[in-house]
Amino acid sequence: xxxxxxxxxxxxxxxxxxxxxxxxxxxxxxxxxxxxxxxxxxxxxxxxxxxxxxxxxxxxxxxxxxxxxxxxxxxxxxxxxxxxxxxxxxxxxxxxxxxxxxxxxxxxxxxxxxxxxxxxxxxxxxxxxxxxxxxxxxxxxxxxxxxxxxxxxxxxxxxxxxxxxxxxxxxxxxxxxxxxxxxxxxxxxxxxxxxxxxxxxxxxxxxxxxxxxxxxxxxxxxxxxxxxxxxxxxxxxxxxxxxxxxxxxxxxxxxxxxxxxxxxxxxxxxxxxxxxxxxxxxxxxxxxxxxxxxxxxxxxxxxxxxxxxxxxxxxxxxxxxxxxxxxxxxxxxxxxxxxxxxxxxxxxxxxxxxxxxxxxxxxxxxxxxxxxxxxxxxxxxxxxxxxxxxxxxxxxxxxxxxxxxxxxxxxxxxxxxxxxxxxxxxxxxxxxxxxxxxxxxxxxxxxxxxxxxxxxxxxxxxxxxxxxxxxxxxxxxxxxxxxxxxxxxxxxxxxxxxxxxxxxxxxxxxxxxxxxxxxxxxxxxxxxxxxxxxxxxxxxxxxxxxxxxxxxxxxxxxxxxxxxxxxxxxxxxxxxxxxxxxxxxxxxxxxxxxxxxxxxxxxxxxxxxxxxxxxxxxxxxxxxxxxxxxxxxxxxxxxxxxxxxxxxxxxxxxxxxxxxxxxxxxxxxxxxxxxxxxxxxxxxxxxxxxxxxxxxxxxxxxxxxxxxxxxxxxxxxxxxxxxxxxxxxxxxxxxxxxxxxxxxxxxxxxxxxxxxxxxxxxxxxxxxxxxxxxxxxxxxxxxxxxxxxxxxxxxxxxxxxxxxxxxxxxxxxxxxxxxxxxxxxxxxxxxxxxxxxxxxxxxxxxxxxxxxxxxxxxxxxxxxxxxxxxxxxxxx
Numbered sequence: 062x063x064x065x066x067x068x069x070x071x072x073x074x075x076x077x078x079x080x081x082x083x084x085x086x087x088x089x090x091x092x093x094x095x096x097x098x099x100x101x102x103x104x105x106x107x108x109x110x111x112x113x114x115x116x117x118x119x120x121x122x123x124x125x126x127x128x129x130x131x132x133x134x135x136x137x138x139x140x141x142x143x144x145x146x147x148x149x150x151x152x153x154x155x156x157x158x159x160x161x162x163x164x165x166x167x168x169x170x171x172x173x174x175x176x177x178x179x180x181x182x183x184x185x186x187x188x189x190x191x192x193x194x195x196x197x198x199x200x201x202x203x204x205x206x207x208x209x210x211x212x213x214x215x216x217x218x219x220x221x222x223x224x225x226x227x228x229x230x231x232x233x234x235x236x237x238x239x240x241x242x243x244x245x246x247x248x249x250x251x252x253x254x255x256x257x258x259x260x261x262x263x264x265x266x267x268x269x270x271x272x273x274x275x276x277x278x279x280x281x282x283x284x285x286x287x288x289x290x291x292x293x294x295x296x297x298x299x300x301x302x303x304x305x306x307x308x309x310x311x312x313x314x315x316x317x318x319x320x321x322x323x324x325x326x327x328x329x330x331x332x333x334x335x336x337x338x339x340x341x342x343x344x345x346x347x348x349x350x351x352x353x354x355x356x357x358x359x360x361x362x363x364x365x366x367x368x369x370x371x372x373x374x375x376x377x378x379x380x381x382x383x384x385x386x387x388x389x390x391x392x393x394x395x396x397x398x399x400x401x402x403x404x405x406x407x408x409x410x411x412x413x414x415x416x417x418x419x420x421x422x423x424x425x426x427x428x429x430x431x432x433x434x435x436x437x438x439x440x441x442x443x444x445x446x447x448x449x450x451x452x453x454x455x456x457x458x459x460x461x462x463x464x465x466x467x468x469x470x471x472x473x474x475x476x477x478x479x480x481x482x483x484x485x486x487x488x489x490x491x492x493x494x495x496x497x498x499x500x501x502x503x504x505x506x507x508x509x510x511x512x513x514x515x516x517x518x519x520x521x522x523x524x525x526x527x528x529x530x531x532x533x534x535x536x537x538x539x540x541x542x543x544x545x546x547x548x549x550x551x552x553x554x555x556x557x558x559x560x561x562x563x564x565x566x567x568x569x570x571x572x573x574x575x576x577x578x579x580x581x582x583x584x585x586x587x588x589x590x591x592x593x594x595x596x597x598x599x600x601x602x603x604x605x606x607x608x609x610x611x612x613x614x615x616x617x618x619x620x621x622x623x624x625x626x627x628x629x630x631x632x633x634x635x636x637x638x639x640x641x642x643x644x645x646x647x648x649x650x651x652x653x654x655x656x657x658x659x660x661x662x663x664x665x666x667x668x669x670x671x672x673x674x675x676x677x678x679x680x681x682x683x684x685x686x687x688x689x690x691x692x693x694x695x696x697x698x699x700x701x702x703x704x705x706x707x708x709x710x711x712x713x714x715x716x717x718x719x720x721x722x723x724x725x726x727x728x729x730x731x732x733x734x735x736x737x738x739x740x741x742x743x744x745x746x747x748x749x750x751x752x753x754x755x756x757x758x759x760x761x762x763x764x765x766x767x768x769x770x771x772x773x774x775x776x777x778x779x780x781x782x783x784x785x786x787x788x789x790x791x792x793x794x795x796x797x798x799x800x801x802x803x804x805x806x807x808x809x810x811x812x813x814x815x816x817x818x819x820x821x822x823x824x825x826x827x828x829x830x831x832x833x834x835x836x837x838x839x840x841x842x843x844x845x846x847x848x849x850x851x852x853x854x855x856x857x858x859x860x861x862x863x864x865x866x867x868x869x870x871x872x873x874x875x876x877x878x879x880x881x882x883x884x885x886x887x888x889x890x891x892x893x894x895x896x897x898x899x900x901x902x903x904x905x906x907x908x909x910x911x912x913x914x915x916x917x918x919x920x921x922x923x924x925x926x927x928x929x930x931x932x933x934x935x936x937x
Contacts, residue, residue: 110181110193111142113153113433117177118510121160121491122197122246124227124237125153126185127435129365133186142184144365145442147458147475148393149229151424152251153180153435155481156226158423159488161431168503170492174510180435183228185365190233194240197222220244223514224494224521226487229480230363230388231255231302238264245515249490251483254387255301256309259538266518268539270486271387271412272546272570274306280410280546280568281359281384282313283577285320288587290382291597291630292321292613294355296346296370298328298362306361306386319630321613323355332366343373350379354595354614357382364389371395374404385409390549390562391477393458397559407551407560414478414547414564417485418529424473443467458559479547489528494521545569548579601628601647620646622805641806652803656810657720657881664720667882670889674713677896681904682706688907693914697903698749701773706900708742712892719885728797728812731881733788735888736823740784742895743830746854747780748773750837784826791819812881828865831858857898864890 111127127149128142160176181193198220224247228234234253241248242265250258250269254277258267285293293314297307307325314320326346332339350358358381360367367389374381375398382405389395390409398404423429427445428436446468458475498520500507525534533541548566555561566579595614599605604626605615620626620633625642636642636649643650657664685702688694694702711734718731752773791797795816802809814820835858868887906914 123180744780860894
């Protein structure tokens with residue numbers, strides 16, 4: 062049985078065999094391609110491209126798009142290149158300068174070893190770059206090494222070129238990387254940033270001295286966030302650089318809250334090559350830009366595509382804010398376009414700018430007497446100026462077709478500080494790899510220069526050293542760590558000169574906090590800008606909402622009632638349940654609690670009536686106590702009058718439970734207590750009425766139901782007991798509770814009845830008792846009653862019924878504190894009706910009509926009553 066390690070070993074072996082056959086197949090196809098091309102030029106001879114060669118013990122290849130365009134797509138014309146780029150010419154000379162510096166440095170960096178170079182102009186074309194790469198990978202000792210080997214499975218011949226610097230464009234670098242990987246030759250790019258190249262399974266020999274697009278796209282997203290741009294557009298291109306860069310931008314920007322991508326436009330591959338085919342596509346793009354509300358447009362594509370686009374943007378005065386990728390952020394071709402300020406403002410990212418030490422002096426001295434084929438070609442095409450006046454007139458880096466001659470001072474102004482320094486770093490990395498591989502010190506190298514490209518590649522991957530002030534080493538993907546970006550801004554105030562490109566900030570990918578650093582005043586100005594009638598910030602009390610016809614454009618809309626917003630574009634938020642929004646909707650105010658406050662005039666009036674009623678009731682109780690043996694007290698019911706006074710006192714006291722902030726206790730006390738004690742009061746009156754009826758109806762039979770009901774204590778207990786049972790059940794099962802009701806600006810403190818059925822039952826029972834009392838009193842009003850109890854009870858019961866009949870509709874229409882006020886007022890009126898109509902006249906007789914408060918007066922009154930009706934009265 063195979064072990065896990067054996068299975069893993071077999072799987073890796075099979076993968077290696079598969080990769081080997083794949084590489085051999087690709088090499089076969091590529092060499093077949095070169096064999097076909099040898100019809101036009103031999104394999105060992107010139108391939109028709111501009112190139113410079115210098116012999117040496119170790120050859121370093123170079124791939125540079127000195128010409129930016131080729132006519133390969135315009136068949137069947139002969140192949141040629143155009144758009145000569147002075148900056149790319151100077152970058153080839155940086156490589157030559159760096160190699161020469163290594164060879165001539167004292168003490169020697171590589172003792173007894175001389176570096177050579179083989180540099181080709183690729184014209185930015187994939188086909189030309191592959192042809193140049195195959196030329197570099199030839200075994201210089203075998204002119205036929207580019208042909209298919211007889212033994213298909215034999216090892217590929219070891220190339221004389223041990224490392225390659227280039228290419229510039231990611232799309233071309235990807236093609237070159239697939240070829241150089243066949244011979245394990247290290248490829249170090251100075252400008253290719255596509256994240257695709259970080260995939261080591263596809264591109265195992267690729268490294269670079271510039272951060273990948275993953276960091277650049279993160280930096281762009283951070284800048285958008287820093288400047289508070291809420292709407293952006295992205296323009297890419299259908300190549301390895303533009304397509305993957307645009308995709309990454311979409312990913313990173315989409316992760317930022319409240320930032321909208323209005324559109325993403327991917328330009329076709331022919332955009333800058335076939336102008337006639339591109340005009341329709343360009344017009345479509347310009348229309349999209351013109352009608353968009355994007356505050357910033359990120360352009361992530363080649364310099365040649367951007368030049369075509371920005372020329373049109375200048376013509377139509379688009380006046381937008383552009384964010385440039387590293388491919389064109391320092392482009393002299395674009396920045397020197399006539400009227401470029403009409404296109405708008407430009408921010409850009411480039412790898413950290415540094416000066417190649419000594420290179421400017423080298424150029425000013427016209428390359429210190431050195432010569433190479435690329436330099437000779439340059440001097441042939443663009444001769445030096447002999448007139449000093451012409452020399453002084455050149456102040457900026459000129460375009461190739463804008464002069465008849467060129468002087469060293471103007472040429473020095475074309476030296477960039479990003480890609481040139483990256484090329485310089487690439488040479489130093491290769492040298493450091495050689496030092497490690499050959500075990501060199503300042504005097505000698507332990508190993509000879511006989512080594513394979515694979516050995517050098519493995520050592521280059523391990524380098525970790527400092528060049529001047531730049532510390533460089535590679536991660537497992539071949540990407541440099543600890544390298545940063547500069548943020549640049551194009552100053553276009555001087556319309557007569559090309560845009561002046563200035564560094565305004567920086568971005569450090571490896572820092573967690575404060576990665577984007579730009580001037581604070583610039584960040585504030587950018588955050589406050591509002592453009593294209595779209596709002597990104599709002600006044601307090603408003604929130605941003607999307608426009609219907611523009612999905613990325615915002616309007617400021619006032620928050621609804623009950624919501625608030627502090628402004629700055631923040632959305633409306635709900636105030637808490639105990640708060641309400643200000644009229645301006647910029648904050649929340651605490652809702653005022655609404656209840657019958659003690660300081661309220663109506664409450665003061667009710668309280669006064671309650672207190673006055675309590676005092677009067679106590680006074681009445683004192684009088685009834687003093688005159689308890691007199692006929693008038695007995696006429697009111699004797700001891701029952703004290704129960705009646707107690708119930709009235711309790712009614713007056715219960716009204717105080719309706720004032721102040723309600724609680725569960727006060728809610729339970731108010732109406733149930735009133736229901737019980739008022740039933741007690743009415744039961745005493747009912748018992749008194751029965752006594753009067755039985756006392757004066759002499760014709761009542763002995764078994765009459767009226768006589769049987771004439772049991773005062775039983776009547777009081779029974780009648781009150783029923784109400785007591787009803788209210789106790791109410792309190793036990795569905796008790797009234799405190800309830801808080803939210804309104805617009807107040808918190809109404811109410812008492813929920815708990816059960817409307819019990820509430821109505823309590824009032825209905827008391828109304829039923831009052832009605833019975835009213836009927837009994839009405840029936841007994843013709844009886845000889847000196848103290849007119851029946852008549853007064855009729856009036857009081859009638860008032861009670863009227864009060865509660867009017868109470869019901871008013872109570873239903875009112876809410877909150879009004880309901881509790883009506884309840885308290887109704888109780889007071891009901892209580893005063895009995896106190897005033899039933900008991901007050903008795904007290905008046907006790908104090909002011911004492912002459913009728915005796916037995917003789919009562920007897921005389923009864924006799925006269927019956928004599929008037931023709932009835933005989935027997936005197937005792």
